[in-house]
Amino acid sequence: MKKELGIFILLIVLCAVVAAINPNFLLAINLQNLARQIGAFGIFSIGLGLVIITGGIELSVGSMMALLGVLLSMMLTEWHLGVIVAVLACAGIAMCLSLFHGLLITRVNMQPFIVTLCGLLFYRGLARFITKDETKGFGTVGGLDFLRFLANGNLFGVPMPFVLLILISVVTWIVLHRSVYGRYLFATGRNPEAARYAGINTRWMITIAYVISGSLTAISGIIFAFYTNSVSPANHGNAYELYGIAAAVLGGCSLRGGEGSVVGILIGAALLQVLRNLVNLLGIPSSLDFAVMGAVILLGVMADQILSERRNRRQIKLMRTPNPLAADHSGGTGSEPIR
Amino acid sequence: MPEPILEMSGISKRFPGVLALEQVDLDVYPSEILALIGENGAGKSTLMKILGGVTRRDSGSIRLDGQEVEIHSPSEAARRRIEFIHQELSVLDNLDVAANIFLHREPTKGGWLRWIDRRRLYREADALLAKLALQISSRTPLGKLSLAQQQLVEIARAISAGARILIMDEPTSSLTLTETRRLLDIVRDLKAHEVSIIYISHRLHEIEEIADRVVVLRDGRNAGELQRDAINHDRMVRMMVGRDLKDFFKSGKANGSTSDDRDWFSVRNLRTLRYPNTPVSFSVGRGEVLGFAGLVGAGRSEIARAIFGIDETTSAQVALGGQQLQITTPRDAISKGIYLVPEDRRQSGLIVDFNIRENISLPGMERYSRAGLINQARERAAAKQACEANNIKTPSPEMKAANLSGGNQQKVVLAKWLTLSPKVLIFDEPTRGIDVGAKSEIYALIRNLAAEGVSVIAISSEMEEVLGISDRIAVMHEGRITGVLEREQFTEEAVMRLATGASAN
Numbered sequence: 001m002k003k004e005l006g007i008f009i010l011l012i013v014l015c016a017v018v019a020a021i022n023p024n025f026l027l028a029i030n031l032q033n034l035a036r037q038i039g040a041f042g043i044f045s046i047g048l049g050l051v052i053i054t055g056g057i058e059l060s061v062g063s064m065m066a067l068l069g070v071l072l073s074m075m076l077t078e079w080h081l082g083v084i085v086a087v088l089a090c091a092g093i094a095m096c097l098s099l100f101h102g103l104l105i106t107r108v109n110m111q112p113f114i115v116t117l118c119g120l121l122f123y124r125g126l127a128r129f130i131t132k133d134e135t136k137g138f139g140t141v142g143g144l145d146f147l148r149f150l151a152n153g154n155l156f157g158v159p160m161p162f163v164l165l166i167l168i169s170v171v172t173w174i175v176l177h178r179s180v181y182g183r184y185l186f187a188t189g190r191n192p193e194a195a196r197y198a199g200i201n202t203r204w205m206i207t208i209a210y211v212i213s214g215s216l217t218a219i220s221g222i223i224f225a226f227y228t229n230s231v232s233p234a235n236h237g238n239a240y241e242l243y244g245i246a247a248a249v250l251g252g253c254s255l256r257g258g259e260g261s262v263v264g265i266l267i268g269a270a271l272l273q274v275l276r277n278l279v280n281l282l283g284i285p286s287s288l289d290f291a292v293m294g295a296v297i298l299l300g301v302m303a304d305q306i307l308s309e310r311r312n313r314r315q316i317k318l319m320r321t322p323n324p325l326a327a328d329h330s331g332g333t334g335s336e337p338i339r
Numbered sequence: 340m341p342e343p344i345l346e347m348s349g350i351s352k353r354f355p356g357v358l359a360l361e362q363v364d365l366d367v368y369p370s371e372i373l374a375l376i377g378e379n380g381a382g383k384s385t386l387m388k389i390l391g392g393v394t395r396r397d398s399g400s401i402r403l404d405g406q407e408v409e410i411h412s413p414s415e416a417a418r419r420r421i422e423f424i425h426q427e428l429s430v431l432d433n434l435d436v437a438a439n440i441f442l443h444r445e446p447t448k449g450g451w452l453r454w455i456d457r458r459r460l461y462r463e464a465d466a467l468l469a470k471l472a473l474q475i476s477s478r479t480p481l482g483k484l485s486l487a488q489q490q491l492v493e494i495a496r497a498i499s500a501g502a503r504i505l506i507m508d509e510p511t512s513s514l515t516l517t518e519t520r521r522l523l524d525i526v527r528d529l530k531a532h533e534v535s536i537i538y539i540s541h542r543l544h545e546i547e548e549i550a551d552r553v554v555v556l557r558d559g560r561n562a563g564e565l566q567r568d569a570i571n572h573d574r575m576v577r578m579m580v581g582r583d584l585k586d587f588f589k590s591g592k593a594n595g596s597t598s599d600d601r602d603w604f605s606v607r608n609l610r611t612l613r614y615p616n617t618p619v620s621f622s623v624g625r626g627e628v629l630g631f632a633g634l635v636g637a638g639r640s641e642i643a644r645a646i647f648g649i650d651e652t653t654s655a656q657v658a659l660g661g662q663q664l665q666i667t668t669p670r671d672a673i674s675k676g677i678y679l680v681p682e683d684r685r686q687s688g689l690i691v692d693f694n695i696r697e698n699i700s701l702p703g704m705e706r707y708s709r710a711g712l713i714n715q716a717r718e719r720a721a722a723k724q725a726c727e728a729n730n731i732k733t734p735s736p737e738m739k740a741a742n743l744s745g746g747n748q749q750k751v752v753l754a755k756w757l758t759l760s761p762k763v764l765i766f767d768e769p770t771r772g773i774d775v776g777a778k779s780e781i782y783a784l785i786r787n788l789a790a791e792g793v794s795v796i797a798i799s800s801e802m803e804e805v806l807g808i809s810d811r812i813a814v815m816h817e818g819r820i821t822g823v824l825e826r827e828q829f830t831e832e833a834v835m836r837l838a839t840g841a842s843a844n
Contacts, residue, residue, distance in 0.1 A: 179711045180704040187701060191690045196649065197681055198702040198755070199673040258692065 003252035003304065004264045010300060011271045014278065022281040032159055034277050039161025040151075040227060041243050042269035044220035046165075046172050047213030048244035049265040053176075053189045054206045055257025056105060056112035058098075058213050060119030061244055065221035065237035067127040068094060072225055073136035076144070083143045091218040097123075098214025102207030120241070127233040137230040144226070151226035161223050165266075168216065173262040185209060190258030246297050247272055271296075342405065343368050344535060345390075345504060350399035352385055359385045360559045362399070367504060372526060372536045374550035376543070378579055379635060379800040382559040383539050387506050390537075391423035392416035422497035426509040430481055430489050437464035437477035440496045467495050471525060487518035494525065498534070505529065506537045511545060512636050523549050541634045543572050543839050555579055576839070580802060580831035600624055602658075604677075604763050604794040609655040611641035614818025621813055621820060623763070623794040628785060630809030631798040633838045637815040639798045640682055643765045647679040648672045659762060673702055676762030680752050680769060682798075684745070688752040691741035695733060696722035698740050699755045706758075725754040730780060746777025753784060764788060765796040770804060782808055802831050816840045 019025045044061055051058045068090045075086040097119065104115045138144060153160045176182040187195040188202045195202050225231055249255065250271060251264030275296055279289050345367040352360040360382045367373055377383050388394040390401070392410040401408055403419055410416050416423065430439050437460050438445075446459040464477035473491055481489060490510060497505055507526070511519045526536055526549060540546055546553060553565040555578040563578045605622035619642060623629040631639045645652040648666045657664045659675060666672050672679070681687040689698050699722050700707050707718040722736035729750045733743060740751055749769070756764060769785065770778045785808055789795050799805040805812055812824045814837035822837040 174712070178713055178715075180708045180713060181711060183697065183701070183704060183713065187690055187693065187697075190692050191686070193687050194690045195701075196669060197647075197679065197687045199668075199670040200701070201668070201670060 004261060004267060006304060007250055007252070007264065007267050007271060007300065011267055011274065014271070014274055018274070018278045018281055025277070025281055028157075030277070030281075032154065032157070034273055035162040036152075036159035036227070037273040037276070038270045039159060039163070039165040040220055040223045041240070041247070041273060042165040042266060043161070043168055043223070044213070044217045044240070045244040045247040045269045046168060046262060046265050047216030048241065049248040049251070049253050049260055049262070050172070050176070050185065050209045051112075051213045052245070052248045052253045052255060053185055053257060053260045054209045055189045055192075055255075056206065056209070057116060057245070057255070058101070058210065059113065059116040059241050060097075060101070060123055061213075061217050061241035062237035062239055063120045063123035063127070064094060064097060064214070064217050065224055065240060066231065066233055066235075067123040068218055068221040069225040069231035069236050070127050070131045070136045070233050072222065073138055073231055074130070076141045077136070077139050083147065087147070087222065090222060091215060094214040094218035094221070095211050096214075098210040098217070099207065101214075102210035105210070106203035106206050124233075127236075131233045133233060135230050135232040138226070147222060148226050151223045161227075164219065164223070168219070169262055169266055172212075176262055181205070181208070186258055188258075243269075243272055246293070250297055250300055341369055344404055346400075346402040346405075347386070347390065348400055348402075350386060350389060350401075351397050352382075352389065352394065353397055358559055360389075360396075363556065363559070363561055365554060367535050367537060369535060370530050370533050372530055372538055372549050372551045374546040374553045375537055375539045375556065376541070376546065376553060376575060376579060377556035377562070378802055381556040381579070383556055384508065385559075386556070387423065387508060387537065387539065390416070390421060390504075391506060392421075393423075417500060420501050420503040421506070422500055422502035422504070423506045424490070424493050424497060424508065424510060426512060428486070428489050428493060430493055432480075432482035432489075435478050435480050436468070436475065436484070436492055437461050439481055439492055440464050440467065440477070440499055442496070444500065463499070464495075467499050471495055471498075471528075485518075487514045487522070490514070490522070491525065494529075498529070502534060504535050504537065506539075508539045509541065509635075510538070511540060511542060519545065541839065543575050546570065546575065547572060572839075576832055576835045580835055601627070603627075603660060605656075605658050606642075606646060607656040607658075609642060609645055609657075610652060611638055611645050611818070612650050612652075613641045614638045617818040619818070619820055621823070623796060624810075625794055626789045626792045627810045628789050628795040628797055628808055630805040630812040631796065631815060632802070632805045632812050632834045633800075633815035635800060637838070638818040639815055640767050643679055643681075643767050643796070643798060646672070646765065647677065649679075673759070676760065677765070678756040678759070678761050678763070679765045680749070680756065680767065682767040682771065684748055684752060684771075689740045689748060691748075692739060694737050694739050695726065695731065695743075695751055696736040698751050699725050699736070699758065702755060703759050721758060725758055729754040729757065729784070744774070744777070746773040746780070749773055749777065749781060753781070757788075761788070761793050763794045763796070765798070767798045768800065769797060770799075770801070802834060805834070806831065814838050 015025070024030060048058050048061065071093065072086055072090050075081045075089060076083065081089070101115050101119060104110045105112050150160050150164065155163050176185065184195070184200050184205050187198065187200060188205045192202050221237070224237065228236070247268035248260060248265050249268070251260065251266070251268030253260030253265065272293060275293050276289060279286060279292055284292065343366040347363070347365040350360055350363045351358070363382065363386055365386065375383050375387070385394060389396045390410065392412045392415050395411070401410060408419065410419065413423065431442070441460055441464065446456040446463065447453045448456040461477050468475060468477055471491060471494065473488070473495070475484065475488060481492065484492065511522060514522060523545060526538065529536060538546070538550065547570055550570055551567050553570050553575060555562040555564065555575065557579060565574060601624040602622045603625040607620045608618040609620070610618050621629065631642070633639050641650065644650045645655065646657065646666070648668045648671050651667070657666060659677070664675055666675070666677070685691055690701070696718060700718050704713070707714050707721060719736065726733060726736050731747050731750045731754065733747065740748060743751065766785070769781055773781070785795055785797065797805065797808055806829050810826060812829065812834060813820050814822050814824065814834055816838055817840065821840065824833055
């Protein structure tokens, strides 16, 4: 809870600062755009968060989106499949691929980093090969109104991707924080051996997390495909997995596993998009986009680490020497997260 | 007699809740093989850790060559030419033999560049290996060597560091017979080169063979010593165990009401990963407590892990109440009412970062959930009840398990299984690292379980404990059950004899 609060305050402060310097931040059109971005990036970030909670990692998200994007375009424009069939096929492919990741990791005992790194390389290459490196669009195919609405439409003024993100967050929040599966997932990520001794099928728990991540990647992928409306196989979704990992880590997930929350990941994802928006609005050269993001993530995680270590040390000191004066120091603003 | 090179006198050490060493004296003479023996937990390792600079003593003095010294760290011990070869090998299997031998003492060249002088490194390492009659090249990656060879590399490292006192903690515990012979030869050879050896072992036959003197510890105190001519197996056993059983167990003495049906839970031809060539068979009656005694590494924990489905096994026949069971995962065992309280509480028994409630409900989540969603009220209520029923001392079930004492942690592990009505409960070292008060509570719990008809298997390395809580005791030695003792045969000598590999008669 403390972690989420810290990053939430950072998010609010950042928004306030940007709004103060450039009031355009608060224009409806800017906020709508921002929410759309947060939605599209947030959805797959939640999936990645689940994987990180198992102690794993998923690096192939961006490449998989490129592959799904070009396949979706080809299925609709070249193979003339029905919209529903094409969408289901995309989701199916994503789930099968991530199931395969999960099995390689849990049955063959390969390291998640390596399995998904190979996925990152392989899917990107495959996407470029099947398209002969040509950018794919959706042309004049009919019946795509609903999908376009999902990516570009608004519901009562709220962008659809954001609406979807909220829906998905509620569902994953219940799964992660209120269901048996969520409990097992945290147990597995925290201490796989003890989880096994308690009768949990840890391999299966981990595999399911990858499959969920794959499905959410498919949803994000479809949104991005219609949001950009053209899919360039070499660039589409490039490095998006890093946005997801950054969001999860900012939101309090530990790469060691067993730690994290849906709310944290949501705030983390939002923070990253606000940063991109900030670069735009404050007239910072857009080439510094990544540098700003890197710096803020580094400072955020560093502050969290230093503060929690200081808290620990103070507790240990208090336990060692029951010094009445120690109480004088604890009244300060030590819990303020980031400066 | 020459002057001792090492005199440890009046050494005491207290750990939270236990007095590990009380006024222990130990002298070592030049060129001597001194055997240090005692039951598990007698204080041998603690004493040696103090000498090796791993642990600080509370009181007492250490004199080297008559000079009083302080040994604060292992590197300081090394500077005083005391080397420690631990039971668990501490070699780096990603490096080669020479690199291991000269780790942190590599011959260098090139002045401040400190390049490793590879020629000299390998030449000196090879010379050393030849001296130990080891037929391996110093360029061999350590990972390619057998456990015994790796151990010899450790000895080579100690020698090359100029060891004058060499501490060997159970050096033969994982060696085969031939490898053991070889090691004993080398120990004798070291003695001839004026190294004094402190040799810790449970294998009394080896000690009969090589020791010049035996010092016995019992319950953290000196329990006597034997000179060369007086060393024999029976005397050593008597000195190790010679104490009265405390009335600790009186309240929870076996009730003798064991069922006639001693095959209620039976295990046939169980082959463990560690001892695949020695199939083990045994059975436990309904309401019976079967103790498993033996030395550390005898293969008892492996049996527990195999029954519970943690380790894969082949061809074991497990039956409960006449029904054959197929157990390949812990889930299978749990569904049949067979539970394990594992040896390593913090690593396997609990998720210490989870709170008490989450730990207790973990294996039986289906009881507290509907359609996959947790009924929090029911879970909380069950956890609260389990805390009260098992007398877990905590302000609330929402406390992290990490913050509990060892005894209370163990009660959480137990509570977890007791809420699921066990049929067979396996305890692996039920009271390791637990204070006396919690210990007696756990013994009472075990007796209650047996009285309710649960078949209990209790693996314990504490002699008193295994004699106190068991209705029958199976004693193991190197993967085999060397004998099963009935209550009227229970003596510490009988157990120790079987545990050290003597035959049943």
